[in-house]
Amino acid sequence: MSNAIIPLLLDSLASAALIFFAAVGLTLVFSVLRVLNVAHGTLYSIGGYVAASACLFIASRQLNPYLSFVALLFSAVFVAATLGPLIERSLIRWTYGKSEAVQILITFGLFLILEDLQRLIFGVQSFYEDAPMRLLGTTSIGGVVYLNYQILLIGLALLVVIGLRLLINHTRLGRLITAVVADREMAQSIGIDTNRIFILAFSLGVFLAALGGALATPTSGVAPGLGADIMVLAFAVAAIGGLGQIEGAAVASVIVGLARVLAIYWVPALDAVAPYAAMLVVLLIRPYGLFGSVTARRI
Amino acid sequence: MKLTNGLSALALVGLAASAPVAAQEKPASLGFGIFTFTSGPAAAYGMPGKNAADLMIEEINAKGGIEGVPVSATYVDEAQGAQGVIAEYRRLAGDAKNQVMIAALSSANCLALAPIAEQLEVPTVGWNCDTHQLLMDGKSKYVFRPNGNTVPEFIAYAIYLLERKPDVKTIAIINPDYAFGHDAAKIFTAALKALKPDVQVVAELFPKLGSPNYQTEISRLTTARPDVVFSNLWGADLENFVRQAAPRGLFTSSQVILALGETVLQRVPLPDGVIVGVLGDGWWMSPDAKANAETAKFAESYKARFGEYPVFPSIKMANTLIYVKAAYKAAMQKNGGKWPTRAELADAMKGSKVATLTGTTQTRADNDGLVDQIVGVTMKAPAQPFPVIGEMVRYKGDSLMPQAGQDPLAWISMLKPEFAKSLPKPGSYK
Numbered sequence: 228m229s230n231a232i233i234p235l236l237l238d239s240l241a242s243a244a245l246i247f248f249a250a251v252g253l254t255l256v257f258s259v260l261r262v263l264n265v266a267h268g269t270l271y272s273i274g275g276y277v278a279a280s281a282c283l284f285i286a287s288r289q290l291n292p293y294l295s296f297v298a299l300l301f302s303a304v305f306v307a308a309t310l311g312p313l314i315e316r317s318l319i320r321w322t323y324g325k326s327e328a329v330q331i332l333i334t335f336g337l338f339l340i341l342e343d344l345q346r347l348i349f350g351v352q353s354f355y356e357d358a359p360m361r362l363l364g365t366t367s368i369g370g371v372v373y374l375n376y377q378i379l380l381i382g383l384a385l386l387v388v389i390g391l392r393l394l395i396n397h398t399r400l401g402r403l404i405t406a407v408v409a410d411r412e413m414a415q416s417i418g419i420d421t422n423r424i425f426i427l428a429f430s431l432g433v434f435l436a437a438l439g440g441a442l443a444t445p446t447s448g449v450a451p452g453l454g455a456d457i458m459v460l461a462f463a464v465a466a467i468g469g470l471g472q473i474e475g476a477a478v479a480s481v482i483v484g485l486a487r488v489l490a491i492y493w494v495p496a497l498d499a500v501a502p503y504a505a506m507l508v509v510l511l512i513r514p515y516g517l518f519g520s521v522t523a524r525r526i
Numbered sequence: 527m528k529l530t531n532g533l534s535a536l537a538l539v540g541l542a543a544s545a546p547v548a549a550q551e552k553p554a555s556l557g558f559g560i561f562t563f564t565s566g567p568a569a570a571y572g573m574p575g576k577n578a579a580d581l582m583i584e585e586i587n588a589k590g591g592i593e594g595v596p597v598s599a600t601y602v603d604e605a606q607g608a609q610g611v612i613a614e615y616r617r618l619a620g621d622a623k624n625q626v627m628i629a630a631l632s633s634a635n636c637l638a639l640a641p642i643a644e645q646l647e648v649p650t651v652g653w654n655c656d657t658h659q660l661l662m663d664g665k666s667k668y669v670f671r672p673n674g675n676t677v678p679e680f681i682a683y684a685i686y687l688l689e690r691k692p693d694v695k696t697i698a699i700i701n702p703d704y705a706f707g708h709d710a711a712k713i714f715t716a717a718l719k720a721l722k723p724d725v726q727v728v729a730e731l732f733p734k735l736g737s738p739n740y741q742t743e744i745s746r747l748t749t750a751r752p753d754v755v756f757s758n759l760w761g762a763d764l765e766n767f768v769r770q771a772a773p774r775g776l777f778t779s780s781q782v783i784l785a786l787g788e789t790v791l792q793r794v795p796l797p798d799g800v801i802v803g804v805l806g807d808g809w810w811m812s813p814d815a816k817a818n819a820e821t822a823k824f825a826e827s828y829k830a831r832f833g834e835y836p837v838f839p840s841i842k843m844a845n846t847l848i849y850v851k852a853a854y855k856a857a858m859q860k861n862g863g864k865w866p867t868r869a870e871l872a873d874a875m876k877g878s879k880v881a882t883l884t885g886t887t888q889t890r891a892d893n894d895g896l897v898d899q900i901v902g903v904t905m906k907a908p909a910q911p912f913p914v915i916g917e918m919v920r921y922k923g924d925s926l927m928p929q930a931g932q933d934p935l936a937w938i939s940m941l942k943p944e945f946a947k948s949l950p951k952p953g954s955y956k
Contacts, residue, residue: 245739355765372748374770446741
């Protein structure tokens with residue numbers, strides 16, 4: 228039992244890191260734009276496809292394999308810079324102020340379009356390129372060999388939490404975002420360009436989703452259908468943490484990761500349902516999630 | 527008015543009388559509904575099947591088709607789920623041009639389609655239906671399986687393992703969470719316990735089909751420290767598992783058995799010594815396959831077209847088409863050269879023995895197939911840039927199958943160590 232504690236904790240954190248990247252962008256977009264983007268998971272898988280393609284290109288040209296780390300980051304930047312503003316301006320902005328049902332229908336339509344586009348561009352076969360994972364080697368902890376890449380992911384997830392908090396609290400952009408989140412109309416009336424904030428916030432959400440996909444690719448590859456699977460998990464995390472809460476997403480990712488890992492270690496039959504069972508328990512106790520709160524509805 | 531009605535009635539009678547004759551005239555073309563995964567993680571296994579079908583149908587048509595009738599295929603993607611697959615099956619079966627269905631890849635879809643095949647009376651050949659549950663009632667008239675089933679497939683691994691590692695004490699299992707994975711776990715464990723009762727199962731994991739990440743499962747398997755890890759993961763799941771497990775040392779800390787390991791030999795650098803097989807005899811490099819000029823030609827054409835050699839799902843599909851073609855020939859020989867009805871075609875499949883690219887397939891009275899089982903271990907080969915299968919054994923198909931109608935798990939539980947000793951040894955198939 229004691230021998231299993233270190234692997235169990237490490238596995239939970241490694242699992243949580245991957246889930247966190249998918250969930251934090253979703254929750255950020257919701258907090259600023261008040262839109263639940265059902266297509267968020269597809270942006271995650273597009274990030275994965277672009278990163279895998281870039282890494283495969285580097286391998287095929289026999290370039291320095293360490294460039295694949297740069298490729299992972301720039302793939303996410305590329306997806307965010309191209310798709311973020313495009314989707315926000317062409318589609319998402321029409322959903323502002325509309326009912327949740329309309330928002331979900333529109334973003335679900337976007338999900339279907341992006342899934343088909345993805346199939347057209349990348350085909351239906353799985354993509355793999357594990358150079359970043361191989362380059363970092365392994366470490367033995369508690370008698371279990373771990374990929375150093377898994378440990379890197381835990382560190383990166385922590386960096387993203389800290390980075391986002393610094394961005395929100397200590398930069399001009401962060402203060403503008405906070406103002407828009409607090410009161411959109413008031414922010415507009417004092418001269419804040421809310422459209423620009425929406426584009427930036429949505430693109431940041433796309434970046435985080437694409438980064439999650441890109442970082443997951445070296446260990447797990449990318450295949451059609453990945454977006455839908457990760458989306459469901461991201462929703463569970465966002466619900467547990469409280470929609471719109473960055474730290475909430477981080478804590479919820481650890482809870483979901485831990486629930487899944489505990490199930491795999493001791494009750495493997497409950498592996499698939501464990502994250503949703505955790506969600507159910509949290510929502511029964513705190514209906515708005517761990518960090519969420521009831522907000523007064525302005526009329 | 528009466529005369530008109532009378533003429534109409536006569537015409538109807540005439541039409542009805544001529545219908546059976548018309549059904550037995552050679553059609554302008556022959557359609558097959560072919561069911562496989564062409565998208566999603568399972569496409570890594572399903573697409574080689576489709577590729578093989580494309581190639582074989584082209585070859586059949588280049589030689590004049592089946593008994594002079596050109597063949598065309600309509601592919602159905604099984605990734606759409608059982609409801610969609612059933613709807614597509616019904617739609618295709620409604621078209622008389624489609625005389626045969628080659629369905630399906632997924633055991634779950636095979637089980638869902640079997641009663642519909644019987645209801646619609648459409649010969650349905652399971653090109654990759656492995657679950658032993660498919661033909662257990664022995665009453666099928668229209669559903670056939672020219673491959674082995676999960677019983678001989680996974681008993682073969684238990685016997686091979688005990689020959690290679692007789693001191694095995696503990697095993698762990700990681701299989702996909704559906705009928706194929708659970709059946710395989712039951713059969714493999716039952717066979718091991720029958721042949722070596724002191725074997726213990728220390729971990730049994732069933733991750734969701736299509737899971738991309740196995741890191742936690744790998745940690746769990748490592749901490750359980752089993753002598754043997756058995757898996758029948760397949761498609762992209764298997765590739766992901768191998769890519770994640772190899773650098774974490776699972777292949778060195780335990781003897782790993784990958785029941786469908788041959789499918790990833792050309793894609794993933796599997797270390798030496800992993801027990802792998804082909805769920806049947808469908809390896810393009812087996813001694814029997816190498817001795818067959820037709821197989822060598824097929825393998826080279828496949829490599830030229832698709833960039834890699836055919837994996838065993840490709841061979842299974844090619845063999846299934848050979849089986850269907852042989853059934854047409856047999857049915858027409860039996861009915862005096864007329865084009866066969868669906869019923870005549872099904873009748874011709876029953877009890878048939880057909881030479882395939884890699885051996886023979888014999889259809890029993892219960893429509894189940896008898897196919898040899900090849901098992902071996904991975905090893906490097908100087909002539910190939912990827913690992914190949916060495917230390918092979920080829921078990922006779924009928925030696926690992928219970929009699930028709932016999933409960934497979936009850937039959938397995940009665941196996942004795944002497945039974946395993948009477949079978950060929952690893953390395954004997956050269």
